[in-house]
Structures are given as structure tokens and as C-alpha cells.
Amino acid sequence: MERKFQKFETPDLQEMARQMRRDIIKMLYLAKSGHTGAPLGLADIFATLFFNVLQYDPTNPGWEGRDYFYVSCGHVAAVWYSALARAGYFPLSELATYRKFNGRLQGHPAPMWIHGAPGIEIASGSLGQGMSVATGTAFGMRLDKKPNRVVMIGSDGELQEGSSWEGIMMAGYRKLDNLLAIVDRNNIQIDGLMDKLYDINPLADKYSAFGWDVQEIDGHNIDQIRNAIDKGFQTKGKPSVILARTIMGKGVPWMEGDFKWHGVAPNEEQAKKALADLAPTKFGDFITLEWEKNNT
Amino acid sequence: MIQAAEQKATRVAFGEALVELGRKNPNVVALCADLTESVNMHKFAKEFPDRFVHAGVAEHNMIGMAAGLSITGKIPFTGTFAVFATGRVYDTIRQSIAYSRMNVKICASHAGLTLGEDGATHQMLEDIGLMRGLPNMTVIVPCDANETRKATFAIAELKGPAYLRFSRPALPVFTDPATPFVLGKSDTLLQGNDVTIIACGVMVWQALQAADELAQAGIKARVINMHTIKPLDREAIITAARETGAIVTAEEHQINNGLGDAVAQVVVRNAPVPVEMVAVNDVFGESGTPNELLQKYHIHKNDIVASVQKVMKRKR
Numbered sequence A: 001m002e003r004k005f006q007k008f009e010t011p012d013l014q015e016m017a018r019q020m021r022r023d024i025i026k027m028l029y030l031a032k033s034g035h036t037g038a039p040l041g042l043a044d045i046f047a048t049l050f051f052n053v054l055q056y057d058p059t060n061p062g063w064e065g066r067d068y069f070y071v072s073c074g075h076v077a078a079v080w081y082s083a084l085a086r087a088g089y090f091p092l093s094e095l096a097t098y099r100k101f102n103g104r105l106q107g108h109p110a111p112m113w114i115h116g117a118p119g120i121e122i123a124s125g126s127l128g129q130g131m132s133v134a135t136g137t138a139f140g141m142r143l144d145k146k147p148n149r150v151v152m153i154g155s156d157g158e159l160q161e162g163s164s165w166e167g168i169m170m171a172g173y174r175k176l177d178n179l180l181a182i183v184d185r186n187n188i189q190i191d192g193l194m195d196k197l198y199d200i201n202p203l204a205d206k207y208s209a210f211g212w213d214v215q216e217i218d219g220h221n222i223d224q225i226r227n228a229i230d231k232g233f234q235t236k237g238k239p240s241v242i243l244a245r246t247i248m249g250k251g252v253p254w255m256e257g258d259f260k261w262h263g264v265a266p267n268e269e270q271a272k273k274a275l276a277d278l279a280p281t282k283f284g285d286f287i288t289l290e291w292e293k294n295n296t
Numbered sequence B: 001m002i003q004a005a006e007q008k009a010t011r012v013a014f015g016e017a018l019v020e021l022g023r024k025n026p027n028v029v030a031l032c033a034d035l036t037e038s039v040n041m042h043k044f045a046k047e048f049p050d051r052f053v054h055a056g057v058a059e060h061n062m063i064g065m066a067a068g069l070s071i072t073g074k075i076p077f078t079g080t081f082a083v084f085a086t087g088r089v090y091d092t093i094r095q096s097i098a099y100s101r102m103n104v105k106i107c108a109s110h111a112g113l114t115l116g117e118d119g120a121t122h123q124m125l126e127d128i129g130l131m132r133g134l135p136n137m138t139v140i141v142p143c144d145a146n147e148t149r150k151a152t153f154a155i156a157e158l159k160g161p162a163y164l165r166f167s168r169p170a171l172p173v174f175t176d177p178a179t180p181f182v183l184g185k186s187d188t189l190l191q192g193n194d195v196t197i198i199a200c201g202v203m204v205w206q207a208l209q210a211a212d213e214l215a216q217a218g219i220k221a222r223v224i225n226m227h228t229i230k231p232l233d234r235e236a237i238i239t240a241a242r243e244t245g246a247i248v249t250a251e252e253h254q255i256n257n258g259l260g261d262a263v264a265q266v267v268v269r270n271a272p273v274p275v276e277m278v279a280v281n282d283v284f285g286e287s288g289t290p291n292e293l294l295q296k297y298h299i300h301k302n303d304i305v306a307s308v309q310k311v312m313k314r315k316r
Helices: A010-031 A037-055 A074-087 A092-097 A129-144 A162-173 A201-210 A222-234 A268-277 B010-024 B043-047 B059-071 B087-099 B126-130 B145-157 B203-216 B232-243 B259-270 B291-298 B299-313
Strands: A068-071 A150-155 A179-185 A213-218 A240-245 B006-009 B028-032 B052-054 B077-079 B103-109 B138-140 B162-165 B170-173 B187-190 B195-199 B221-225 B228-230 B249-255 B275-280
Touching: A010 A037, A010 A074, A010 A092, A010 A222, A037 A074, A037 A179, A037 A222, A068 A074, A068 A129, A074 A092, A074 B249, A092 A150, A092 B187, A129 A150, A129 A162, A129 A179, A162 B170, A179 A222, A179 B195, A201 A213, A201 A240, A213 A222, A222 A240, B006 B010, B010 B043, B010 B103, B010 B145, B028 B043, B028 B059, B043 B052, B052 B195, B059 B077, B059 B087, B059 B138, B087 B126, B087 B170, B087 B275, B103 B145, B103 B299, B126 B138, B126 B162, B126 B228, B126 B249, B126 B259, B138 B145, B145 B162, B170 B203, B187 B203, B195 B203, B195 B259, B203 B221, B203 B249, B221 B232, B228 B259, B232 B249, B232 B259, B249 B259, B249 B299, B259 B275, B275 B299
Parallel strands: A068 A150, A150 A179, A179 A240, A213 A240, B028 B052, B028 B077, B077 B103, B103 B162, B138 B162, B195 B221, B195 B249, B249 B275
Antiparallel strands: B006 B170, B138 B228, B187 B221
């Protein structure tokens, strides 16, 4: 399906991903709470989705021709908000209101018709529900013979919730091949490394057994992401899942792989250090922070 | 005395109404968690096989799918027993339906003790409490087949989440099919100024029998059918409190968190009068026939009569 709007090639997607990482650090620093690690890890995937793959109209979030996009692991809100802002759903400057009182960028995503942001169609954050929501939408698209695709992002930790598997089982049974799930496979849950605490391997085998087509990729290699998504959409007769191996905190070397960055925000010193590791891009930051003003 | 024209299960009326809705509105879809005949969704499933999802023994997924379908513009009706429709999927309802304001209609059959022989694990007595506690949720407990039919149509028109609670057994059909059903507006079935009985569901018929008995003892009870538990008809309650001075509530539900507590909240805050509550007294049920259970668990016309006598002694 030919993308209707702007379509970046890999070099620009890489640069946009890096910009989104800068956005995330700044958003989290300003919010003083929230989830840093997984958003950084998902920046390459979100950049690819929003600037190369998904059909949407940022000026008309309810556009009938849109692909449906769900983020079941709602705590990664910061990367989604960055993507939405960069895509034009709301002003870039609004990213400074992440988690703030009276803002639309709620701590966990809320739909736009209650106090949430444009581009968000259901609340998430209580893990294990998005798979069913996506399955329902995919079923609805097929019922109406509509070509819209359904893409869902979930986390690997979330797959410990049994309810996730209800959705996975139904989608596989119903052969919903208009459905693509991407798992943020960083092997991390709040208390530590999954394979040390409660290993869910063999994960690919589980999805296969549930009737899915499975691909495993490097979640930071944009060409692999693009190819896997294309292949996923082309697969007929089965829903597709991409197990994307990612590194929590990717882009900031001293955060990488550290599960403690799941649910904390960087302080000023940490934010400065992180931004120094993420070279500025042609897209420009959404805000100039206090200490950056001296550099003009 | 109000007569019953016939006996008909409220779930049968639901199933018939659902088919009619399906014919009128192509966006109506239905999902059922492996209880298709029990919940009476089989007629819909037969006539609209493409628009029916056999959700299997997987209620979380059923609710989530309903949310996902409503996002695409469908009007999903989910069906299962009340015990599975609420408690076990509470968080999914809270996050993906109530908070997200999805246009999903949660239809719950076999509620309360009148479910009968299956016993306590299946006799849901806490569901009104769970659902009325959720912001954005509309909660309806119709009293007979005629009303269940109207309520099914009403929730399809409503924009937003709804919970519709009905029962297993055949019950007296006594409301007038011609009376308009207005969400949030109760129906005063009997006029009276000595006391008010506010009931919902199965207990409305019990309330009418009780009122009849009380009338013979010279007590004229106002009987209000409070079919919509949320939003509650506060005006009718306050008026009744002021005009009759005493209220008895009656529900097929625990004494905590149901109709009684909802009415008491309005009364205490606006027009304090003595209130007695006929409800299950904070215990679980057991196997038995509906009549045996209503009597043992004190949600029977005799208990309404006794509660009226008690509350009238407390009147100022």
C-alpha cells in the first residue's frame, strides 16, 4: 500500500530516530518523572512507522483511510508523543507539557476525546489489553472489507499477562493477516532481566504455535525494520509479529541495557550527559533548555 | 393490583431485541463468551454470522475486541453471565471501556440468586456495585421482558459505555409495552404517600406484591421502578423522600454498593429520611431454585413488607 504522505528513506529515518531520542531526554527531564529506557529503545521503530510506513493524516486524526495504531505498553508514551508531534498532530512545543497538570500528554496515553492527545484512540498503560483491542479492530476491518492495516506495539514484559495471549490466540485463529504486532524485545521488566526472573522463551515458538508468522530482527537496524514490516504486511493467512531485539536506553551508552532506566527520568546532570551523546539533528529540538541558552 | 400477562425470561427479550437491532443498524455487532444460547444471542449469530464473534472462554479478549471494534464505528454488544461480564474483566472494562469512553454495551445475563442451581460461584451479587463505581458507565437493571427489550434499544442509541443486567428464569411480564423507556428516569408504578419502595430488576414484581399486601393493611406505598441505577433519577428519590417520609429499597444484589447505597447517598445528602434496604446481607449464595433462594436470602416480598413496617416506625 503506497504511503500517502511523506516517506523518508533510511538515512533520514535514522536522523529522525536520533531526534526523537533527544526529544525523549528533554521531555523526561522537564517532566521529572516517567519512563525513559523503553522509549529510547523504540525510537528507530517509531521513526520508521511514522515516517515511512503508517497511513495517517495529522490534521485529521479520524481520517477513514488511516492505519490503526495502538501502543499497548502505554508507559512508552514519550516516544509516541515525540512521533506524533514530529508528524504534525500537535505543536512541537507541546512536548514540554508531558505529564504536566492540565496537559494532553498524559503520563500514560489517553484518547483525544477525553483529556488526551490527537492520534490516540484508546487509553493504555495497564498491560495486556492492546492485543485484544488490535484484534477487534483488525476483525472489524476485515468485516467491512477495508484495506486499513492495524499495527500494535507491545512489550515483552507485557507477555507475562495472560490476557495478551487471549488476543494473540484469537488473532491467530481468525487468521487476521491485516494485523501486525511488534514486540519490544529488550528482555527487561521492572525488577530486572526477564530471563533471570521469569523467562518467556521460547517466544518465537509460542507465537508460531498460536498461528502467527514470526520474524526476529535487530530493532535498531532501520533496514531490517522496514523489510520486516513490508514482509509482515504481505503475509497472507496469518497475523504477523516482529520480535524486535532492542536495547533499553539505546543511544545513550551509559543507559543502555540498564533496567533501572525503565521508570525514572534523568536529572539535569544526566540529561546534559545524555544530550551530549545524541548529536543534534536537522529537525531541531522542541525546546532550548536553560543551560543551552548560554551557548548561543 | 398489577397483573402479569405471561412469564417470559428477560434474556429472551434481550435476544429478540438484539436481532431487531441487527436488522435496523448494520453497525451492531455481537460477541459472546461461549454462552451463545444461554445469553440468547444465537438468533443474532444465526442471522448475522459475519457480525457475530464467538469469543470463547476468554472474556478479557471479548471486552478488548469490543473496544477495538467500537473504534472502527461498530456498536458492539458483549454477552456472558454477569459474574464473568464484570468481576473477572474489571480492569479491562475500567481502562479500555469506561476511561476510554468506548461505545460498548456490556450485556450480562443470569445475574443474582435467580441464576439458581449453579450456585454461589455463578450467582453474581456484586456487579451493580462494580459497574456503578465506574465513571462514564450507564447501568440498567430492567424489571421484566418488556422493559429489557426497551432497554436494549435504549443502550444502542446511547453514546458511550453501558451495562445491562438481566436474568435466567422466566419472570412475570407486567410493565406496559406502550410506556416510553427513558434512560435515567424511573417509573412510578403505584402512587402512594405513606412510604416509598424503590426497586430494580426482579425485585420490582416483589415490590408490587408487597405493596398489595400493605394496601390491605391500610398502608399506601409508592412503588418506583428504578431501572437505571446510573445515572440515578435523583429527582424522583428526593420527591419521594419529601412526600412519603420513608424509603425501602429492594434489589437482587449485596447490601453493599448497590441500589440501596445509591439511593441512600441521594437521600442523606438532600432529604434525610429513614431508609431500609432489602438486599443480600453480605453473604454469598448457594444452589437452589429462585423461589427458595429469594426467601432464604431475604430478598422476597415478605422482606419488603417487614422492612416497610420497620421503616415506618422510624418515621418522624
